[in-house]
Amino acid sequence: MAIDIVVAFFLFGMAATLIGGRIDFPRGLYQGLTLFLLLAIGLKGGVALSEHASATLIPQALVVLLLGLILPFIAYPILRKFGQWDRTDAAATAAHYGSVSVGTFAVAVALLESRGIAYEAYFPLFVVLLEVPAIALGIYLATRRGAEASALNWRTLLLNQGCVLLLGGLLIGWLAGVEGSAKVMAMFSTAFHGALALFLLYMGCQAARYFPEVVRNGAFLTSFAIVMPLIGAVIGGLLAVGMDFSTGGVALLATLGASASYIAAPAALGVALPKANLSLPLTASLAITFPFNVLIGIPIYLSLATYIHTLFA
Amino acid sequence: MQKQQRMFGLFCGATVLGLGTALASAGITGWALAAVGVGLCLLNLADLIVPLVKRARALPARLPNLSSAPATSEGAR
Numbered sequence: 001m002a003i004d005i006v007v008a009f010f011l012f013g014m015a016a017t018l019i020g021g022r023i024d025f026p027r028g029l030y031q032g033l034t035l036f037l038l039l040a041i042g043l044k045g046g047v048a049l050s051e052h053a054s055a056t057l058i059p060q061a062l063v064v065l066l067l068g069l070i071l072p073f074i075a076y077p078i079l080r081k082f083g084q085w086d087r088t089d090a091a092a093t094a095a096h097y098g099s100v101s102v103g104t105f106a107v108a109v110a111l112l113e114s115r116g117i118a119y120e121a122y123f124p125l126f127v128v129l130l131e132v133p134a135i136a137l138g139i140y141l142a143t144r145r146g147a148e149a150s151a152l153n154w155r156t157l158l159l160n161q162g163c164v165l166l167l168g169g170l171l172i173g174w175l176a177g178v179e180g181s182a183k184v185m186a187m188f189s190t191a192f193h194g195a196l197a198l199f200l201l202y203m204g205c206q207a208a209r210y211f212p213e214v215v216r217n218g219a220f221l222t223s224f225a226i227v228m229p230l231i232g233a234v235i236g237g238l239l240a241v242g243m244d245f246s247t248g249g250v251a252l253l254a255t256l257g258a259s260a261s262y263i264a265a266p267a268a269l270g271v272a273l274p275k276a277n278l279s280l281p282l283t284a285s286l287a288i289t290f291p292f293n294v295l296i297g298i299p300i301y302l303s304l305a306t307y308i309h310t311l312f313a
Numbered sequence: 314m315q316k317q318q319r320m321f322g323l324f325c326g327a328t329v330l331g332l333g334t335a336l337a338s339a340g341i342t343g344w345a346l347a348a349v350g351v352g353l354c355l356l357n358l359a360d361l362i363v364p365l366v367k368r369a370r371a372l373p374a375r376l377p378n379l380s381s382a383p384a385t386s387e388g389a390r
Contacts, residue, residue: 082321219360223322223353226329296345303341 006110009197010294013204018211025202033199034263037106038162040188040195041124042169043181048121049170050177057122063239064126067257068133071232072098076141078228083220085280088142092269092276095138096285097228099261100130102162103203104293106196108255111298112248114193117306119248128166130256131264132158138265139272160264203290210287217283225260225288232257233301241308250305251298258297260285319361326353 003011016023072094079090105127112119173181214222236257240250262285266278330350336343 078321082317084317218318219322219353219356220318222356223325226349226353227325230329230332292349296349299342300336300346304336307339307341 004111004114006107006193006197006200007294010200010204010207010291013201014208014291015204017205017208023201023205025205029198030202033195033202034102034161035165036188036191036195037199038102038165039169040192041102041106041109041127042166043173043185043188044169045122045124045166046170046173047176047178047181047185048173049125050174052120052122053174057125060243061125061129063243064129064253064256065133067236067239067253068098068100068130069137070098070235071228071257072134072137072141074231075224075228078224083224088273088276089280091138091140091142092265092273092278093281093284094141095135095269096262096265096281097232097260097289098130098134098137099132099265100127100256101259101261101285101290101293102127102166102263103199104255104259104290104298105252107200107294108252108298108301110193110196111302112251115302117248117251117302118246119252120245123249123252124166124170126253126256128163128170131160131163131166131261135261135265135268138269142273142276160267162264200294203286207287207291210283213279213283214287217280221280221284222288225284226292229258229260229289229293229297232259233297237301237304237308240305247302247305247309250308251302254301254305255293255298258289258293258301260289262286262290315364316361319357322357322360323354326350326355326357329353 013023072091075094075097076090079085079093080087083090085093105123109119109123233254234257237250237254239257240253243249245253260281262282265285266282269276269281270278327350330347330353333343333345333347333350337347
């Protein structure tokens with residue numbers, strides 16, 4: 001079985017860090033790669049939007065928003081009832097699992113493109129839509145009884161790097177169209193997989209660095225961080241099938257449902273919920289859910305989407 | 314609290330194992346998911362059993378009268 005080349009970089013980063021190998025990844029390079037990937041995804045989505053924008057996007061966007069609101073309502077009671085976590089930590093973790101990871105989305109897009117599977121190219125719009133509502137809901141769940149009420153910082157929430165760059169890319173791509181964006185798209189398309197490979201190398205190193213935290217937090221966190229993506233993937237996949245998405249679209253919405261934020265959510269929740277122990281959701285999303293989705297989840301979501309489409313075709 | 318967490322973990326492990334097996338039997342590569350399910354079950358079982366074993370091993374030390382009972386009765390005789 002041939003392993004996907006970008007996933008191989010992730011495994012390499014993880015293995016090298018676990019055996020004590022040193023990979024000095026400059027912080028600036030990681031930030032540069034994130035910026036590049038977010039803009040590339042946004043631009044591509046914007047160009048697609050300029051070609052395919054229609055009224056059907058509105059109900060689809062509403063359903064995607066609903067997905068972002070459903071997931072924290074599932075994660076929160078699990079963490080409260082079975083984990084016996086306090087309200088703030090449970091709400092913060094639920095928010096991470098309702099929000100999305102652009103890195104996971106990028107891996108899924110790369111896999112679809114390498115296999116030549118079509119998908120709704122305006123999906124980056126859904127990524128932007130899924131970033132925010134779960135975080136707002138998490139803050140509401142943590143503060144609703146007033147005990148630790150702190151102001152919801154909409155500025156931090158809406159103007160995080162992920163949202164701004166994705167929206168900016170979408171807008172530029174939409175305004176420029178196919179012909180206008182051709183000059184820069186060559187660079188963004190050609191370098192996308194290489195940049196993603198480097199990004200995943202860094203993520204592999206980071207995931208391995210969080211492993212001691214996984215051991216310290218024990219079996220419950222691991223169980224939750226593996227089951228919650230599966231629940232999210234099933235709900236996302238079902239909603240996508242209901243909206244009559246293509247095979248790639250079903251796989252992508254399942255991936256978005258399964259992913260957990262590790263950039264936007266910690267940044268926003270760190271400000272809004274200063275008492276929350278953010279190492280719990282960060283460990284779960286970065287060291288367990290992200291590797292699980294990249295190595296096992298995404299190929300399964302894609303296989304399931306293909307299976308469902310052949311079943312109903 | 315710990316027991317509730319472990320039982321949830323065991324349930325998750327069994328569910329993931331079942332899902333993986335079901336996918337594999339449907340022709341979808343679910344063996345990796347099944348392996349994750351087995352891993353989760355083992356992890357939670359270990360978490361459930363290890364404290365019990367530790368407690369059982371610590372029992373004689375916590376009951377000094379019981380462990381030294383025959384010697385005491387010998388001395389008294």
